[in-house]
Amino acid sequence: MSGHQHQSHQGERLVDAAKARLTETGEQWTGMREAVFEALASFDRPASAYDIAEAVSTAQGRRVAANSVYRILDLFVGANLAMRVESANAYVANSHPGCLHDxxxxxxxxxxxxxxxxxxxxxxxxxxxxxxxxxxxxxxxxxxxxxxxxxx
The missing domain is CATH 3.30.1490.190 (Ferric-uptake regulator, C-terminal dimerisarion domain)
Incomplete structure (x- = not known):
């Protein structure tokens, strides 16, 4: 893995790269998954599931439960779209979801x-x-x- 160039993404390109990566794993890119990913990517610090649920709820004008967000975040971590900051129980969007690293x-x-x-x-x-x-x-x-x- 070392010695290769990262293809980092931002904004809409990051969302497109995340969608492509998730569908490569055989999962569907749903509207709720997109909303959670966009909310996660909008934070400039690690975000908890509650932070993300609040952001999605505000954007959609309806309450989104944190436990639903947790399930989506677990899926994102497994697909390399997000990384979990263990000590903070928070998440960050992976700007290069096509690269696998510890x-x-x-x-x-x-x-x-x-x-x-x-x-x-x-x-x-x-x-x-x-x-x-x-x-x-x-x-x-x-x-x-x-x-x-x-x-x-």
């Missing part, structure tokens, strides 16, 4: 921003250490807390 998040304790970086050498080392201990890793998630460049 998650490394740099999380700012001041402003709440979470930057996703890819370093396959690091995550391969984590996977190798787990395997050496007799553990079969499925998806390492590394979160580094601190202060971002803007807040320092």
């Amino acid at each position: 998650c490394i998040f740099l999380i700012c304790d001041q402003c709440g921003q979470a930057k996703h970086i890819d370093d396959d050498r690091l995550t391969e080392g984590v996977r190798a250490a787990a395997e050496k201990s007799g553990f079969a890793p499925t998806k390492p998630v590394i979160e580094v807390r601190g202060t971002c460049e803007s807040c320092s």
Whole structure:
């Protein structure tokens, strides 16, 4: 995975890339899934299912339950459209859903921003250490807390 160019997307191109990726997995791109993805992508920080449910409810003028959003977010994580920030129980849209990498998040304790970086050498080392201990890793998630460049 390392050594390739990411094809990052924004705005409508990101929605189109997410739709293409989800349909590649055999899932349907429904109106509600699109609304949840667009709401998720509109946040400039990790968003909880409740944040997303509120945004979708406001946009649609009707109440959308957070548990429905959670199911869609689980689907998105499985299809690589979104990534879960475990320590915050929140999600970020994946700007390059066609690239599969383990998650490394740099999380700012001041402003709440979470930057996703890819370093396959690091995550391969984590996977190798787990395997050496007799553990079969499925998806390492590394979160580094601190202060971002803007807040320092």
